[in-house]
Amino acid sequence: MLWYKSWLETRWQFLIGLVVLMLSAAGTVIAYPKVMKLMPMVPTIDVSGELGRRIREAAELARSYRGYVWSQSFGQNLTQMATLFAALLGSGSPLSQGSRGAALFTLSLPVSRNRLLTVRAAASLTELLALAVAPSLLLTLLSPAIGQSYSIKDALAHSVCLFMAGTVFFSLAFLLSTVFSDVWRPWLLACAVAVVLALCALVIPELSRYSIFRVMSGEDYFRGRGLPWLELLASAAVSVAMLYVAAKNVARQDF
Amino acid sequence: MSDRFVIETADLRKNYDGVEAVRGLSLQVSGGSIYGFLGRNGAGKTTTIKVLLGMARPTSGHARVFGLPADAEDASVEIRGRTGFVSEEKELYDYMTGEEMIRFTAPFFPRWRGDLEQRYVHTFELPLDRKVKALSRGMRTKLALLLALCRGAELLILDEPTSGLDPAMTEEVLQALVSHVASEEMTVFFSSHQIAEVDQIADHVAIIDRGRAVVTGALDDLRENFRRIQLVFDGDAPEPAFRAPGVVRVRRKGRVLTVLSSAGAERILDEARALNPVSVDVVPVTLKEIFLETVTAED
Numbered sequence: 001m002l003w004y005k006s007w008l009e010t011r012w013q014f015l016i017g018l019v020v021l022m023l024s025a026a027g028t029v030i031a032y033p034k035v036m037k038l039m040p041m042v043p044t045i046d047v048s049g050e051l052g053r054r055i056r057e058a059a060e061l062a063r064s065y066r067g068y069v070w071s072q073s074f075g076q077n078l079t080q081m082a083t084l085f086a087a088l089l090g091s092g093s094p095l096s097q098g099s100r101g102a103a104l105f106t107l108s109l110p111v112s113r114n115r116l117l118t119v120r121a122a123a124s125l126t127e128l129l130a131l132a133v134a135p136s137l138l139l140t141l142l143s144p145a146i147g148q149s150y151s152i153k154d155a156l157a158h159s160v161c162l163f164m165a166g167t168v169f170f171s172l173a174f175l176l177s178t179v180f181s182d183v184w185r186p187w188l189l190a191c192a193v194a195v196v197l198a199l200c201a202l203v204i205p206e207l208s209r210y211s212i213f214r215v216m217s218g219e220d221y222f223r224g225r226g227l228p229w230l231e232l233l234a235s236a237a238v239s240v241a242m243l244y245v246a247a248k249n250v251a252r253q254d255f
Numbered sequence: 256m257s258d259r260f261v262i263e264t265a266d267l268r269k270n271y272d273g274v275e276a277v278r279g280l281s282l283q284v285s286g287g288s289i290y291g292f293l294g295r296n297g298a299g300k301t302t303t304i305k306v307l308l309g310m311a312r313p314t315s316g317h318a319r320v321f322g323l324p325a326d327a328e329d330a331s332v333e334i335r336g337r338t339g340f341v342s343e344e345k346e347l348y349d350y351m352t353g354e355e356m357i358r359f360t361a362p363f364f365p366r367w368r369g370d371l372e373q374r375y376v377h378t379f380e381l382p383l384d385r386k387v388k389a390l391s392r393g394m395r396t397k398l399a400l401l402l403a404l405c406r407g408a409e410l411l412i413l414d415e416p417t418s419g420l421d422p423a424m425t426e427e428v429l430q431a432l433v434s435h436v437a438s439e440e441m442t443v444f445f446s447s448h449q450i451a452e453v454d455q456i457a458d459h460v461a462i463i464d465r466g467r468a469v470v471t472g473a474l475d476d477l478r479e480n481f482r483r484i485q486l487v488f489d490g491d492a493p494e495p496a497f498r499a500p501g502v503v504r505v506r507r508k509g510r511v512l513t514v515l516s517s518a519g520a521e522r523i524l525d526e527a528r529a530l531n532p533v534s535v536d537v538v539p540v541t542l543k544e545i546f547l548e549t550v551t552a553e554d
Contacts, residue, residue, distance in 0.1 A: 001359050008350055102346040105399075107310045109363050110336030112328055251328075254271070254311040 002116065006123035010089055014127040017085035018134060024077045025135035028069060029142040035062055065148040069139055070222045074158045078135055079216045085131055086166040087190035089124040090173030092183040093117075095250060103255055113250050121174060121243055128170055132163035157227060161218035164232045168212060169194055171242035178249040260319075261286045261410055261442045262307060267316035268466075269302050276302040278466035279316065284444055284459070289436060291457030291474075292446040293542075295550055299466040300446035301343060304414050307444075308340060320410065336364065339403030343415040343446075345395045349388035353381050353398050357405075366407025371435075375401040378431065393424040400428060404435050411436075413445035417452060425449075429456055450543045460542070464550040470517070474542065481540045482520040486512040486532035493530055499523045504548050515540065515548045 039062065061067030094116050095103045106116065136155040143150040169190050176186035201211035208214060215231040262284035269277040277299040284290045294300045305311040306318050309331030321337060323330035347356055361367040376383065379397040387395065396416070403411060416432070417425040433456050436443055447453050453460055460477065462470040470477065480501075486492065492512035497505070499522035503515040512532070516523050520537060527535060540548075 001362050005348070005359060008348075102348050104305075104310065104340075104342040104344070105346050105348070108308060108335055108338075108340040108342070109360075110332050111363065112332050114328075252312070255305065 002111065002119040003123055006094065006120045009092070009094065009120075010124055010127060013085065013088045014131070017081070017088065017127075017131050021078060021081055021085070021131055021135040022138055024081060025073060025138045026142055028072045028077065029139060029146060029148075031072075032065065032068060032146055032148065035068065039063075065143070066150065066154065066222075069143075069150055070158075070217075070219075073135075073139060074162070074217045074222070075219070078158075078162060079213055082128075082131060082162050082166050082216070083169050083194050083213075084191060086128050086170040087173040087187050087194070089128055089131075090170040090190065091177055091187040093174070093177040093246075093250070094120040095178075095253075095255070107255055114247055117243075117247050117250055124170065124174075125167065128166055129159075129163050132166060133159040136162070154221075157221050158218040160227065161221065161232065162216055165212050165216035165235045167239040168235050168242075171239040171246075175242045175246040175249070178246045178253070260284055262290075262318075262320050262444055264303070264307075264318045265316055267303070267306065267318050268314045269299075269306060269311060270314045271302075275466055277306070277313075280463065280466060280468055282461055282468060282471065284442060286442050287440065288459045289443045289457050290445070291453035291460040292444060292463065293448065293450065293453050293460055293546060294446070294463035295448055298448075298463045298550070300448075300463060301414055302466075303463070304340075304412055304444075304446060307412065308335060308338065337409045339406045339408035339411045341396075341399045341403045341413045341416055343418055345392070345399040347387045347395060347399060347402075349386065352386050353383035353390070356387060356398060356402060357383070360402050361405070364406040364408075368405045368407050372401065372405045375404060375431070392419050393421070396420060396424070396428060400431065404431075409441055411441055411443045411445075413443065415446055415448070417447070417449065425452065432456065450546050454542045462546055462549050469549045470545060477517075477542065477545060478539060480516075480518045480520075481545050482516050483536075483538050483540050483544070484514040484516060484520060484523060484527060485534075485536040485538070486514070486527050486530065487534045488512065488530075488532050495526070495530055497523055497526050499526055515544075 039059065058071050061071040095106060095113070107113075133156070136159040137152070140150045140152050140155045172193060173186045173190040176189050177183075180186050197211065198213055201208040201213065212235065214220075215228055215235060218227070220226065220228045260283045262282060264280050264282045267277055267280040268275065280299065280303060292300050292303070302311060306313050307320055307325050309325055309328070312326050318325040320334045323334055325331060325334060348359070351359065357372060361372075375381075375397075379401060381394065381398055381401065382390070387398070390398065396419075400416065403413070413432075417428055420428065429452055432443070445457075454474070458474055459472065460470070460474050461468045488510050490510065492507045492510055494507060495505070495512070497514070499519055501516045501518035501520070502523060503517050506513040514523060514527065524535065524537065
């Protein structure tokens, strides 16, 4: 029943996230023919600096469908939105005193605090996995509709990257939810951390190779270097550590 | 500490950010009793209940329920499995319907009483298809009470069960409680600042003030032992120092000296008569008077 409760408490975050990410994936596929029509214009664009480099790189990647999908979806939209929704799913502890909390009723049940947190985290992580896998598979499913193909292996590999690196933002929000009683402060703080990390990677190019967004986008896999297992395991380890601290926080809390 | 008591606390203390919510509380609640836990707002009643249910950790001292330490995680899970609880705010899941609340709660309690569930749904006229957030406070209280009563619990802990209810609803809830306890073998520990309802249904009482129990005992014994001794003098009343035990409070006002005794009124009377009063009256006191005299004694 705790799973059911977790589902009821997170379903709207999950369903909205699913719709948004699926629309984004579908939009990427459907826009491809139009992008191809615009491609001849790209060499005439003369923009210098980082922006110009990125436009030229995107144009270069778009010469192949696989490159286009990676640069538009996994390199940008899906990664950014998965970050926001991972943080949203992690926000709002099952024991928060907010209006949806009814914490005292929950705590009056013959269930340990650890079990309450574990079920909530597991339920939300399952939803996060679905948010990572479903849009990626949609790319594979929709591609034939525009005469292209996108391998299921690529879709699943990128799903793994999206999910495992995304758990860092989920766990961060989950940890913050044991400190703050509302949903929004943990989410906003986790998003702020994501923005800071993204800016650091942008401003200091040396850091970009260690960026979590690089792991999330599966860039190494896309460029033929295989899945970044070390980075993925590091992400998982950081997530587990934050979930552990969250459990310790709740264990010593008074309600 | 003894296993004879369903609830037992010894020198229990709980501080929140340097504020002492409970200050050396010692209680003993026997099985089968209806124990009223009476105190003003902020006296430490809710904090004590939270400690008993493992929702808050004691700063020092001990709290045991069913002989199990309330601050140990595993023991606390067992305690909650044998206890029904209704919080003061009657917090339930707003996003669930009454039916969903019941279906959610029942599986946690292997001894869930389906027969009682049916009875209380009918008696309380609960609209089970309505979301909790759409229920009135009275209906929410009834649903919370149903969820506590049907657990098949040995102990019922109720924190201000009738707070926010109108008199008719209060009476309905109290009657349901009394008839439930009459038909089931269980102990009830309920906090309240409503003296009348404690007087109505409790057989034992503890009056708590500023985190400490100032009066404890069987309600009948309290009624039997507490006395108001009123002495009237020719001139201004003297300022006596009674040596007899049991003097709770002495008030002087003009020619009148009033002594509240918790026990041994005869010995106090002997001392009082030695003061040569014009008249002496000994009258029994109500729970309300005991409460008002004891909780204001330190003001």
